[in-house]
Amino acid sequence: xxxxxxxxxxxxxxxxxxxxxxxxxxxxxxxxxxxxxxxxxxxxxxxxxxxxxxxxxxxxxxxxxxxxxxxxxxxxxxxxxxxxxxxxxxxxxxxxxxxxxxxxxxxxxxxxxxxxxxxxxxxxxxxxxxxxxxxxxxxxxxxxxxxxxxxxxxxxxxxxxxxxxxxxxxxxxxxxxxxxxxxxxxxxxxxxxxxxxxxxxxxxxxxxxxxxxxxxxxxxxxxxxxxxxxxxxxxxxxxxxxxxxxxxxxxxxxxxxxxxxxxxxx
Amino acid sequence: xxxxxxxxxxxxxxxxxxxxxxxxxxxxxxxxxxxxxxxxxxxxxxxxxxxxxxxxxxxxxxxxxxxxxxxxxxxxxxxxxxxxxxxxxxxxxxxxxxxxxxxxxxxxxxxxxxxxxxxxxxxxxxxxxxxxxxxxxxxxxxxxxxxxxxxxxxxxxxxxxxxxxxxxxxxxxxxxxxxxxxxxxxxxxxxxxxxxxxxxxxxxxxxxxxxxxxxxxxxxxxxxxxxxxxxxxxxxxxxxxxxxxxxxxxxxxxxxxxxxxxxxxxxxxxxxxxxxxxxxxxxxxxxxxxxxxxxxxxxxxxxxxxxxxxxxxxxxxxxxxxxxxxxxxxxxxxxxxxxxxxxxxxxxxxxxxxxxxxxxxxxxxxxxxxxxxxxxxxxxxxxxxxxxxxxxxxxxxxxxxxxxxxxxxxxxxxxxxxxxxxxxxxxxxxxxxxxxxxxxxxxxxxxxxxxxxxxxxxxxxxxxxxxxxxxxxxxxx
Numbered sequence: 001x002x003x004x005x006x007x008x009x010x011x012x013x014x015x016x017x018x019x020x021x022x023x024x025x026x027x028x029x030x031x032x033x034x035x036x037x038x039x040x041x042x043x044x045x046x047x048x049x050x051x052x053x054x055x056x057x058x059x060x061x062x063x064x065x066x067x068x069x070x071x072x073x074x075x076x077x078x079x080x081x082x083x084x085x086x087x088x089x090x091x092x093x094x095x096x097x098x099x100x101x102x103x104x105x106x107x108x109x110x111x112x113x114x115x116x117x118x119x120x121x122x123x124x125x126x127x128x129x130x131x132x133x134x135x136x137x138x139x140x141x142x143x144x145x146x147x148x149x150x151x152x153x154x155x156x157x158x159x160x161x162x163x164x165x166x167x168x169x170x171x172x173x174x175x176x177x178x179x180x181x182x183x184x185x186x187x188x189x190x191x192x193x194x195x196x197x198x199x200x201x202x203x204x205x206x207x208x209x210x211x212x213x214x215x216x217x218x219x220x221x222x223x224x225x226x227x228x229x230x231x232x233x234x235x236x237x238x239x240x241x242x243x244x245x246x247x248x249x250x251x252x253x254x255x256x257x258x259x260x261x262x263x264x265x266x
Numbered sequence: 267x268x269x270x271x272x273x274x275x276x277x278x279x280x281x282x283x284x285x286x287x288x289x290x291x292x293x294x295x296x297x298x299x300x301x302x303x304x305x306x307x308x309x310x311x312x313x314x315x316x317x318x319x320x321x322x323x324x325x326x327x328x329x330x331x332x333x334x335x336x337x338x339x340x341x342x343x344x345x346x347x348x349x350x351x352x353x354x355x356x357x358x359x360x361x362x363x364x365x366x367x368x369x370x371x372x373x374x375x376x377x378x379x380x381x382x383x384x385x386x387x388x389x390x391x392x393x394x395x396x397x398x399x400x401x402x403x404x405x406x407x408x409x410x411x412x413x414x415x416x417x418x419x420x421x422x423x424x425x426x427x428x429x430x431x432x433x434x435x436x437x438x439x440x441x442x443x444x445x446x447x448x449x450x451x452x453x454x455x456x457x458x459x460x461x462x463x464x465x466x467x468x469x470x471x472x473x474x475x476x477x478x479x480x481x482x483x484x485x486x487x488x489x490x491x492x493x494x495x496x497x498x499x500x501x502x503x504x505x506x507x508x509x510x511x512x513x514x515x516x517x518x519x520x521x522x523x524x525x526x527x528x529x530x531x532x533x534x535x536x537x538x539x540x541x542x543x544x545x546x547x548x549x550x551x552x553x554x555x556x557x558x559x560x561x562x563x564x565x566x567x568x569x570x571x572x573x574x575x576x577x578x579x580x581x582x583x584x585x586x587x588x589x590x591x592x593x594x595x596x597x598x599x600x601x602x603x604x605x606x607x608x609x610x611x612x613x614x615x616x617x618x619x620x621x622x623x624x625x626x627x628x629x630x631x632x633x634x635x636x637x638x639x640x641x642x643x644x645x646x647x648x649x650x651x652x653x654x655x656x657x658x659x660x661x662x663x664x665x666x667x668x669x670x671x672x673x674x675x676x677x678x679x680x681x682x683x684x685x686x687x688x689x690x691x692x693x694x695x696x697x698x699x700x701x702x703x704x705x706x707x708x709x710x711x712x713x714x715x716x717x718x719x720x721x722x723x724x725x726x727x728x729x730x731x732x733x734x735x736x737x738x739x740x741x742x743x
Contacts, residue, residue, distance in 0.1 A: 026729040027691065029723070033733075034732075034741065052681035059674055062654070064655040064656070064659075065655075065671055068675040068678075152631065187631065188631065193714065194714055195667065197713040199629060205717075232704070232714070232718030235721075257724075260722065
């Protein structure tokens with residue numbers, strides 16, 4: 001892949017970046033992490049993966065356990081100090097680092113300052129490529145009609161909407177077809193999906209119907225949690241739509257088996 | 267109103283199994299949000315107005331005592347009366363005494379969520395006073411003896427056919443023996459029946475969208491004009507409002523009105539906007555001879571100055587519930603009390619206790635759509651999270667969740683042990699899932715697999731295992 005990195009000026013662009021893999025990518029879909037590394041390297045970055053990184057702390061944060069959240073956040077802040085940028089292939093975990101960490105340390109000025117420095121350097125993968133590195137196209141090939149789900153945190157906390165669409169536009173063979181409500185939540189919500197399974201099911205059922213109605217053969221999004229949820233529902237409904245993380249397609253790794261499938265390729 | 271919030275899970279099952287409700291919700295989800303979107307698109311300064319509206323409410327809340335006293339001074343100078351009600355019981359007592367003082371038999375009510383909050387209708391009926399709801403939606407649910415399911419569209423959970431059946435059942439005795447099928451005919455029949463009720467009423471009881479401190483006016487917006495008949499025809503007008511409804515000036519009201527209707531229904535302005543300023547003056551052709559304002563606290567003042575204060579900015583437009591996918595799935599009744607949707611999930615624990623309403627702030631994915639449309643920019647997910655923190659501190663979080671969380675948190679703070687365990691989990695799931703790439707059932711994951719397949723991990727090990735195996739680089743094909 002040859003990335004077009006015409007702007008902003010090369011000397012301002014971060015070179016040494018850390019990848020925050022996220023716990024779901026680590027466990028379920030390592031390819032998303034490797035796709036992220038490839039996209040970053042192609043755009044001229046050196047990628048490091050701090051080895052002892054675990055989770056961003058959202059399960060505790062969203063369950064009201066502030067003490068544990070702070071302990072985990074402090075661990076992450078410590079681990080990711082010293083990099084020019086921290087890149088996350090998830091709007092949800094990216095938003096946790098960049099929008100929520102500083103507020104955890106309101107009563108600890110020194111720690112708060114460190115959390116703010118991390119927050120300012122943390123980016124979701126696709127917005128980092130487009131908004132920070134100025135990537136305008138990718139050299140990838142994916143022969144299918146694609147629909148894109150805007151995951152909530154990426155969309156509403158980080159303003160990610162056009163960036164993935166702009167890059168997907170440059171993928172050869174790919175046709176974009178929007179579903180009717182791409183901005184409505186899929187019903188994942190972390191622990192929500194198992195604490196309130198009936199409501200979650202109603203939400204993902206509607207999303208699955210919307211995806212099917214779009215006529216697309218592939219569903220993409222930027223968050224693995226949402227993708228596992230939607231893939232699981234589409235497959236339970238017997239819907240043959242392929243589900244993938246957007247990074248896989250952008251990194252020209254679209255020949256991997258889709259999420260929740262083996263063998264079947266595109 | 268008696269809460270059923272404790273039975274949230276049960277309420278949800280009922281709601282999801284109710285085809286009429288699901289029909290109505292399908293329409294609501296598209297209708298309200300689409301109309302708001304169009305209205306916002308037509309007003310380029312809408313985002314700036316949201317900031318201004320937020321600032322007005324923040325300023326008022328920071329000086330609430332001053333503006334409430336100013337409002338009282340103005341009302342008194344006009345010949346009206348302000349009554350302070352610290353609790354719901356106080357408000358019920360004050361209103362009942364006022365009604366009894368004029369020997370009231372029936373009262374015409376225009377829509378008021380505060381009146382639901384204090385349960386005034388049942389209380390008045392027990393005293394032999396008949397409250398008649400005059401807002402069409404409220405009238406319908408009063409006939410059916412149901413609570414409202416939405417703060418601005420109380421009967422939104424019903425289909426037209428259900429309304430037709432209700433009218434036939436209740437209006438038959440008044441001579442309306444034909445079952446109607448057209449919307450306009452249903453409205454005409456309700457209007458006909460209600461007209462006489464307005465003329466007969468001894469007291470008009472209304473809510474207020476705003477109390478204007480500068481002029482001592484109460485301000486009401488409706489689309490049906492029923493509030494105007496409620497507050498001009500009877501000889502006594504009682505306004506029931508909560509403390510956070512006060513705003514400083516008419517200028518401020520103008521700003522808030524510009525965001526209110528657009529956020530609520532997508533209208534530029536509601537059909538009727540009415541200011542009531544004191545009782546009938548000598549020379550006025552009509553109006554009530556007595557004007558009373560009952561101002562309710564009911565636990566609100568205790569959030570002033572805390573990190574929950576922002577909930578008091580709410581102007582009750584309903585946009586948060588119109589855009590909430592959880593509300594869209596289960597409707598308003600499932601929340602179990604007066605205020606549903608995201609604002610209900612924040613207000614209800616404050617008003618009836620977090621023990622009773624513990625499910626409400628948890629039943630959210632934090633998708634943030636509510637906050638993104640709130641005309642006064644209330645950070646609803648943040649406030650729901652604050653409630654979860656209170657629950658966690660007070661050990662109200664369900665035991666299974668606490669135990670799971672404790673185990674996870676133990677591991678998340680021990681990265682090497684965590685790696686070992688994720689490596690094992692990854693290999694096991696990948697091995698057993700290698701046939702189909704997913705599971706239809708999985709031990710300990712029935713909450714997921716009841717409705718969804720569970721995708722198996724890719725083969726080859728975790729990301730970190732593979733990264734280490736390749737010496738800190740990605741595997742290349």
